[in-house]
Amino acid sequence: MVRKCAREAFGIKKAQWRARVRWFNLAVLTITPAIWAYGACTTPVRLSTLYWSAAYYSITMLGYHRLWSHRSYKASKPLQYLLMLMGSSAVQGSAYWWARGHRSHHRYTDTPLDPYNAKRGLFYSHIGWMLVKPDTKPGYADISDLQKDDVVQWQHRWYFIISAVMGYVVPTVVAGLGWNDWWGGLYYAGMMRMTLAHHSTFCINSIAHYLGETSYDDRKTARDHLLSALLTMGEGYHNFHHQFPMDYRNATKWYQYDPTKWFIAACAVFGLASNLRVFPDSEIKKSELTMELKALKKVQDNIRWPAKAEELPVVSWETFQEQAKKRALVLISGFIHDVTDFVDQHPGGRYLLLKKVGKDATAAFCGGAYDHGNAAYNLLAMMRVGVLHGGVEHIKTITPGERLRIIEVRE
Incomplete structure (x- = not known):
């Protein structure tokens, strides 16, 4: 019954079912939370481990999105390697693979060539696209810069080893050597943190395309909302991001939650990042004004006006x-x-x-x-x-x- 419902949801014929399933992804996305659930039932969480899990989650979520997907700033070599290791701890694919798909998403948003097309439904854009091979390949994206990037290629070659060490070994060893909580480190800093990081990232493709306002353009599904920002560690002002993807910020207001923006700005202060790209403020305001005028036009059209002379x-x-x-x-x-x-x-x-x-x-x-x-x-x-x-x-x-x-x- 479950298989039948899944086949209907993804439009997969019975004969194609096993060939289309991404078994490795399915294993990671099911075994990881299962181990966490087992650990939660057998190993009480210690406060030190919980703090470490939250800190490592924050490190994981900073990842490689704005540098390698959008080239929104330049990073020094030490920062590049640091970001690469941080991104690897999420176990969501190499930066080369991830950035290639994300560039297709931006170029072909809401079309069949979009690898996580929001118009195919909330479940599909959240996790379904990870579980089943698409019937249409993602649209072409220029990745010539990634092919020449030695840090990107280094991580891509050794991705499985790097991700295993950063995703499972490091969180366990830190908790084990630090306060003798080896199993807690594995279950909470490892599996719990990774599960939350997975679905937090997936929310960028799903919730951030369904919840909130179209502050800058309403022709695409991407939306802005504080809840999405909290769920995705600052990536929830998504309408802004889709309009100005090369901007190192995900939002312009000082009070809008965007830890990655603050991290990049801090790196710039210490000389680790440079050439932080910012879209012209006047152009941002034009887009805001366009949507405000559009909303006012709807109000205006519903008002009765005097007869013309x-x-x-x-x-x-x-x-x-x-x-x-x-x-x-x-x-x-x-x-x-x-x-x-x-x-x-x-x-x-x-x-x-x-x-x-x-x-x-x-x-x-x-x-x-x-x-x-x-x-x-x-x-x-x-x-x-x-x-x-x-x-x-x-x-x-x-x-x-x-x-x-x-x-x-x-x-």
């Missing part, structure tokens, strides 16, 4: 006078307004309004008697029923609400 009938003075005997018509700025239903609501009292019926009340409305505000001008415009014919100056034909009106220009 060219849509109203042109009325002579005589006709205006005659009609004013039947209903409360007032002339202001060349527009004839029917204030019949507003007489009893007039804040200044009905008398002040009624004494202007059939007359030109432009001077009184526009500061002669009272300097009306934006709300009054906007409301008055909704009462327009005609335009007076002949020589009356239009003082304010555009209401305050219309002056900053958003116009969508179509290509």
Whole structure:
């Protein structure tokens, strides 16, 4: 039954099932948490080991994403080797393999050529793509720089040994030699930490494409959210990252959680990192403004606006006078307004309004008697029923609400 559901989820025929499963990945992603679960049942966690697990988790998550996937800064050789060892401790593939897939993800986001296409579902983008070989190869990505990088190639050649040492041996040995907690080091600093690091990283491809706001562009699934940032150790401002992938930051605000940004900035202070790439602030603000205007445009389109002057009938003075005997018509700025239903609501009292019926009340409305505000001008415009014919100056034909009106220009 489980196999049948999985086949349906991934669109795999029964005959292809075993050939398509990535058995090594499946083993790592199931055995690792299983060992953690066993350890949690048999070995009480010690406070020192818990602290070490949290510290090593933080080290693991700094990894090789922003340096080798996006070349967002330059790192000294010591920092490169350090980052390579830190990234290897996650046991998620070599930097060469990981960066190649991630570049395809950015180039072909939300398409069949995206190796962890979010449009194939939350489960698939989170972990499914790791468990089953894709029916379409990831799209082409330029990795010529990675092929020439001696540190990347060194790790790729020796990846399984390096990842085994950094992922399993180091966390165990530190806890064992440090405070004689060998099994706790293996279960918690090793297996627990690795399981959390796996799913924290996977959340970048899944949760960060489903939860939050499209702060800079809504044409792709990537989104920004504090919860995603907390789950992914700062990678959750993902809409920003997809718009400005070469930026060494994942977010620009000082209060936005992004430990990797702080780590890179600290390395720069000590001379270990340089050429930190930052997208021009004005361009970032343009993208923000675009989305804000788009949201306001939706609000604007749901508001009822006054009739345009060219849509109203042109009325002579005589006709205006005659009609004013039947209903409360007032002339202001060349527009004839029917204030019949507003007489009893007039804040200044009905008398002040009624004494202007059939007359030109432009001077009184526009500061002669009272300097009306934006709300009054906007409301008055909704009462327009005609335009007076002949020589009356239009003082304010555009209401305050219309002056900053958003116009969508179509290509």
